[in-house]
Amino acid sequence: MNKPILVLGICLSSLMSCGHEDQVPQKVLTAFHQKFPQAKDVEWELEKEDDMEWEAEFNVNDMEYSANFDPEGTWHETEHDIKFHEIPPIVISTIQHDFADSDFKKAEISETPKGQFYEIELIQGETEIELTLNDKGEITYKVTTLEEEEYEN
Structure with a gap:
């Protein structure tokens, strides 16, 4: 593929996934501003892999x-x-x-409706190793992957 076309494609893809506040559904904006009234420097992105979450x-x-909201x-x-040092001892x-x-x-820290x-x-x-633990120290999720090697050109 031609390099300028590849760069243009990447830029356009980024613009489509990045939402300005005027592209975010009003229900999402209302919920966000109610939950985080002191938020500053807000940037929005449409997460396609998570059922279209904002x-x-x-x-x-x-x-x-970062905070995630569904379209409703x-x-x-x-x-x-x-x-x-901020992780609980348990x-x-x-x-x-x-x-x-x-x-x-x-x-x-991940805060959800479940805790x-x-x-x-x-x-x-x-x-x-990526782990998720609850506040009782119990592992609720674990995945292991080979660490990506960094290459220098």
């Missing part, structure tokens, strides 16, 4: 968040990054017990 990325008190304005999830205990030979990579969850990424050798 995702807002925004800041509150200098912290970055029903809130599904809010996430934000946390540091290792969750850390499970990680240390079950994945003692792994290194911590990243953590997020609060901790999404943890670990590295174990060449394997990346």
